[in-house]
Amino acid sequence: MTTPFSTAAVHIDLGDRSYPILIGQGLLDTPSTWTDLPKASTALIVTNTTVGPLYAHRLQTALSTHYKRVRCVVLPDGESHKDWATLNLIFDELLGQGADRKTVLFALGGGVVGDMTGFAAACYMRGVPFVQVPTTLLAQVDSSVGGKTAINHPMGKNMIGAFYQPQRVVCDLDTLQTLPQREMSAGLAEIIKYGPIADMVFLDWIEAHLDALLARDPQALAHAVRRSCEIKAWVVAQDEREGGVRAILNFGHTFGHAIEAGLGFGVWLHGEAVGCGMVMAANLSQRLGWVDEAFVRRLTTLIARAGLPTAGPQLGAQAYLHHMRVDKKAEAGEIKCVLIESPGRATVRAVPDAVLVQVIDAGCAA
């Protein structure tokens, strides 16, 4: 347990659905972290078999001063369990305990736990409050913020879900100290993403501090998480339900989803697929003449330094296209990609299959 040396708060401005993101060390055990949440008799912590043994007891202790009953449900770990059967474990626990519609859910874990807990909260009795307590870098900088919740369907990732905002997001940086290195790298992919789409000054900073981030320096992490959340908050506040600009947050994700779906969910981590997908999307942007080779090389180098793959698996271009066509951005069968218009500015465009095939063929490992 560390005394918080500094706690930052980033505000997501969504009218009556606004909420703060708390970022700092030692937040899990700081009483003020958990005050002023909706009143209820019951809290349910949703976690998984990896994170639960590390942090569930501490969260349970912290919450027990606020709720009469604090229960915990432990899900199997991994993207392959992001399905209806696992979601039902949460409903079974809630209904088995007679949990009413004021019950507050706490998502303690990474992106999968956050997405599933959020979707369970959105659906249980047509909506109960929930709090995100992300314990992975990827969840702290991306998936826990903005209210996207979902489960996978055998025919597509995150196809069944809801836009449903949490009451609060609590990013305790100390929890990142127990994260496997592969997951640190995966989280860095989403941090790097914010540079080319919105803030090249931040990209400079990431390049300068990548070694500190990989070494989990708390001050470097604090800045990276805060700046990422600020950019995401700014985008989400403009377009909560992804009618337009929010789609730029999916830079690298259309190619990335194809990799994840093509290999089977969970073989590559989401952040790994996004890292590689950003290289492909940058190449595509260059092919369209919007960015130069130096920009693509710079981004590719940084992604590689972060410990992420920069070449896609050899699935065959048609398999990529097949999976890209069920992406949620696709419209009337046309594949849409997030492209870099100029460094720091992104846009969404329909891309002809023939161009995509060239990029995929060039971007896959020989």
Added chain:
Amino acid sequence: MTTPFSTAAVHIDLGDRSYPILIGQGLLDTPSTWTDLPKASTALIVTNTTVGPLYAHRLQTALSTHYKRVRCVVLPDGESHKDWATLNLIFDELLGQGADRKTVLFALGGGVVGDMTGFAAACYMRGVPFVQVPTTLLAQVDSSVGGKTAINHPMGKNMIGAFYQPQRVVCDLDTLQTLPQREMSAGLAEIIKYGPIADMVFLDWIEAHLDALLARDPQALAHAVRRSCEIKAWVVAQDEREGGVRAILNFGHTFGHAIEAGLGFGVWLHGEAVGCGMVMAANLSQRLGWVDEAFVRRLTTLIARAGLPTAGPQLGAQAYLHHMRVDKKAEAGEIKCVLIESPGRATVRAVPDAVLVQVIDAGCAA
């Protein structure tokens, strides 16, 4: 096919989620019924094995001038199929067809089809537009209006769902001509409900026109559906997400849910359980001294005349309490009921178990 002699429109006022309810004869085949809906390349009609053969082809023809592809998915009929496995038939069809997130869903059928289609629309790619085309009296006067969507969980009815508003509700009164008499009665339960909770003048009217309604006189049906929708619209506009006053629409439903759950979903129709539940709730209101015996007798007589049961099945009071405690209105284990404060005015109150036991014991068939 009938020429519409009059089409009424009731407006649900929910800011940017506002929509009209069209009520009239021949609406299914009237081109103007389907204009100005969200643009899309694909429409999906969701119906069931009973309603599909009667009306799906006509709806498909009407929609084919507005959408390039009009697909149809036919679900098994009945409350017992209001579950995840059946919901997944909708997702399988959507994903199998590569339906994008502009796809418009059309719920053609009764309350179960409407609730499931609405929930599928709420969740597919985190939300696509949908239109309610209710073909039962119960769905036209109650379940298709107001945005409550859900599926059942083995441990409770409508426990997994969303508040998600349709783009439009189309009540074609002609479709009521093919409805089994038992379902006409079930629909009358929800119409009768609006009297004691909100409008005793309407209750007078129902008493005077019950025979015409049972004989499916189009003008009587038009008035009953319109007035029911007006009252529901007025309540929902005040409280979309059931934080307060909306709960009065559940008059008779807490006892009713216990009957449905206790017997197994689908043994009694929802409207039958609500009819009987209203008798119990009226008795409870009398026990608290809020209404007199004459009021209870009047309501009981009307419910019996509508062809509905007025005595509950002998499940034992403890079974009733068990199921009432998982009702969504329950809080911290306390059972809440909608009670009649005075004829035409309802309120929600926590009721001690001992009082409920008396009402249940007195209200069950010997």
